[in-house]
Amino acid sequence: xxxxxxxxxxxxxxxxxxxxxxxxxxxxxxxxxxxxxxxxxxxxxxxxxxxxxxxxxxxxxxxxxxxxxxxxxxxxxxxxxxxxxxxxxxxxxxxxxxxxxxxxxxxxxxxxxxxxxxxxxxxxxxxxxxxxxxxxxxxxxxxxxxxxxxxxxxxxxxxxxxxxxxxxxxxxxxxxxxxxxxxxxxxxxxxxxxxxxxxxxxxxxxxxxxxxxxxxxxxxxxxxxxxxxxxxxxxxxxxxxxxxxxxxxxxxxxxxxxxxxxxxxx
Amino acid sequence: xxxxxxxxxxxxxxxxxxxxxxxxxxxxxxxxxxxxxxxxxxxxxxxxxxxxxxxxxxxxxxxxxxxxxxxxxxxxxxxxxxxxxxxxxxxxxxxxxxxxxxxxxxxxxxxxxxxxxxxxxxxxxxxxxxxxxxxxxxxxxxxxxxxxxxxxxxxxxxxxxxxxxxxxxxxxxxxxxxxxxxxxxx
Numbered sequence: 399x400x401x402x403x404x405x406x407x408x409x410x411x412x413x414x415x416x417x418x419x420x421x422x423x424x425x426x427x428x429x430x431x432x433x434x435x436x437x438x439x440x441x442x443x444x445x446x447x448x449x450x451x452x453x454x455x456x457x458x459x460x461x462x463x464x465x466x467x468x469x470x471x472x473x474x475x476x477x478x479x480x481x482x483x484x485x486x487x488x489x490x491x492x493x494x495x496x497x498x499x500x501x502x503x504x505x506x507x508x509x510x511x512x513x514x515x516x517x518x519x520x521x522x523x524x525x526x527x528x529x530x531x532x533x534x535x536x537x538x539x540x541x542x543x544x545x546x547x548x549x550x551x552x553x554x555x556x557x558x559x560x561x562x563x564x565x566x567x568x569x570x571x572x573x574x575x576x577x578x579x580x581x582x583x584x585x586x587x588x589x590x591x592x593x594x595x596x597x598x599x600x601x602x603x604x605x606x607x608x609x610x611x612x613x614x615x616x617x618x619x620x621x622x623x624x625x626x627x628x629x630x631x632x633x634x635x636x637x638x639x640x641x642x643x644x645x646x647x648x649x650x651x652x653x654x655x656x657x658x659x660x661x662x663x664x
Numbered sequence: 665x666x667x668x669x670x671x672x673x674x675x676x677x678x679x680x681x682x683x684x685x686x687x688x689x690x691x692x693x694x695x696x697x698x699x700x701x702x703x704x705x706x707x708x709x710x711x712x713x714x715x716x717x718x719x720x721x722x723x724x725x726x727x728x729x730x731x732x733x734x735x736x737x738x739x740x741x742x743x744x745x746x747x748x749x750x751x752x753x754x755x756x757x758x759x760x761x762x763x764x765x766x767x768x769x770x771x772x773x774x775x776x777x778x779x780x781x782x783x784x785x786x787x788x789x790x791x792x793x794x795x796x797x798x799x800x801x802x803x804x805x806x807x808x809x810x811x812x813x814x815x816x817x818x819x820x821x822x823x824x825x826x827x828x829x830x831x832x833x834x835x836x837x838x839x840x841x842x843x844x845x846x847x848x849x850x
């Protein structure tokens with residue numbers, strides 16, 4: 399364990415919220431400076447969450463669900479949309495949507511972000527000798543995180559450029575890393591969903607086995623949507639991806655609905 | 665036939681992140697789906713701490729309303745949804761028990777769990793191991809851990825309650841947590 403031994407017991411108590419004020423302040427000061435102890439704190443909180451999950455008890459009463467439904471209905475949130483004045487002012491050169499950032503740059507930064515997360519785990523174990531390198535990685539990770547946050551922010555403006563006079567077509571981009579089961583999918587210009595329907599992403603294995611469901615999603619008001627790291631089985635080589643229109647509950651075993659967009663390979 | 669799906673829970677195929685993304689778009693149906701998936705975890709934790717159904721329902725409502733208002737607070741890169749909600753539920757319930765203002769924002773909570781907790785079957789398997797580890801602990805160690813976690817007592821309060829030295833309580837709590845981790849790593 400790379401955590402500083404002198405703080406080990408206090409970290410456990412801190413994770414529990416069981417540390418007295420003076421000791422807590424001392425530890426918090428150390429945590430500000432020590433990435434190794436911050437990492438250990440997250441692990442301890444993970445251990446404690448498992449303790450919490452052992453509390454199998456009765457399900458909440460139905461009235462609690464109704465109470466929540468009423469409360470969220472009273473606080474509706476509309477999908478982010480551009481102000482009307484801005485929409486009216488759009489001209490031919492800002493017609494539709496999507497990555498002004500460019501697919502290649504976006505994909506590169508996302509993969510850099512994932513890679514840096516993995517690297518950080520190793521760096522924590524060798525912190526003493528790699529401290530300087532780690533600080534640099536952390537800075538890059540922060541930059542990558544900010545980029546990913548921008549890409550995934552539903553309120554971020556996304557503009558796709560198409561040839562003048564062409565009508566924007568539905569399109570999607572799947573970035574799949576088989577080794578780590580990472581999948582990031584972006585879609586744009588999707589038609590609005592009919593009532594009681596939902597879009598579903600599918601992974602088609604290269605082995606020829608049945609397609610694997612890779613997430614249900616609903617596009618925003620502009621037809622854009624993102625799916626990030628749905629649960630996928632290990633070590634599946636993908637031949638293709640597709641999006642289908644399915645009943646609202648999804649089709650978990652195989653696509654039953656209408657194909658909307660299908661991969662063409664690269 | 666079920667093909668290549670890692671989870672025994674078909675609902676898990678609508679990934680937590682897909683639900684969160686839909687909730688960010690104001691999708692009330694996605695919010696209901698998230699509630700149906702995780703409300704029993706949140707409620708169970710709150711009820712264990714508070715021992716009062718009404719108070720546990722208040723914590724349940726409070727947590728899911730926070731998710732509705734701020735779905736971006738859940739960051740998949742920083743933790744698993746089940747574990748994240750369990751930790752928030754415990755913290756909020758302790759705050760309610762001690763009648764104090766919430767100490768941390770849901771955005772500040774990150775949990776690193778290296779086990780797959782997406783499906784009920786996976787959670788059940790891991791929980792069996794954790795319960796086994798708890799049962800195998802010496803009673804004073806388990807008791808110190810549970811007093812700190814489920815009653816929200818500080819180590820000084822536990823020491824006062826049990827008559828044990830402070831250092832002993834600290835050591836017991838840390839040893840208890842490490843033995844949990846050891847069992848899970850086996």
